[in-house]
Amino acid sequence: MNDINILEYLGIFAFAASGAHIAIEEKFDLFGIYILATVTAMGGGVLRDIVTNVGIPLFFENYKTIPFIILGATIPIILRGKLKYNTMFVTIDAIGLSAFSVSSGIKALESDYNLMLFLFATSITGVGGGVLRDIITNRKPEIFKTDVYCIACILGSLLLWFLYPLLGTHISQHISLIAIFSIRMICYRTKWLRHAPSDKFLIIKAKTIEIAFSLWFSYHNLYFFPYTPSYSFGLIVPPHFSHEKQGGSSMLL
Structure with missing residues (x-):
């Protein structure tokens, strides 16, 4: 035992x-x-x-x-x-x-x-x-x-x-x-x-989970997962999006 x-x-x-x-x-x-x-x-x-x-x-x-x-x-x-x-x-x-x-x-x-x-x-x-x-x-x-x-x-x-x-x-x-x-x-x-928990905490928790799963899928090269982590303000941004639209305005929230 x-x-x-x-x-x-x-x-x-x-x-x-x-x-x-x-x-x-x-x-x-x-x-x-x-x-x-x-x-x-x-x-x-x-x-x-x-x-x-x-x-x-x-x-x-x-x-x-x-x-x-x-x-x-x-x-x-x-x-x-x-x-x-x-x-x-x-x-x-x-x-x-x-x-x-x-x-x-x-x-x-x-x-x-x-x-x-x-x-x-x-x-x-x-x-x-x-x-x-x-x-x-x-x-x-x-x-x-x-x-x-x-x-x-x-x-x-x-x-x-x-x-x-x-x-x-x-x-x-x-x-x-x-x-x-x-x-x-x-x-x-x-x-x-x-x-x-407060609404602010729930938002932070959701973002943290989203980043964690993005890192996990990226680690295993699962390209079907549409999001990759962006460390600008802790946001998740689709990889095919640029940081700016063609008109010049920012794509980041």
Whole structure:
């Protein structure tokens, strides 16, 4: 058992506890609490295996996770009303998110997934269980409302994608692991993006994403992508446009 596997089991425990905690808040019975804990802990991995068509999901072939799910679900039941969403809980949860994302990312790279499928596999493994939990309890998924959660997973996964061919499995997976954990915890501690962002921030974020994808496609010489980055004022300008019209006026906004 390597260190990533150990962190995965810790993550399973944390996700199961969060599922049980929500189930208790929603006044589920005992059976419902354990079911929701299981869905939260393993739902993302099951979704990943179904979409990527690997056959029977790994959860149904590996029984080592069940004790951690039972333990994670039992503690909130025992500490009913006393267990709160605090820094320790978030820390354990961030470790699980990091481990789930990185381990699924390594498997995706070894299976020669393309970028989109790679990002799907890493993201859905990390956040899929929580989304299913919120859907079952008729809540708006937390990843779409507050906190930097899926974003941390995507950024760390992209880092793994670029570093894997350069540094190999061992170094790249640990750098990615630290990156996801750090982004999640720093944003939680500083309360960054825990409220609805301003219009100005959304514009900056959209431009940043646009530039990132333009650089990515340019890097792979995918000429069908119609935009390339222009560093004048951070704008994206079609390559076949000149900076000036024939009449002499500027094409830049």
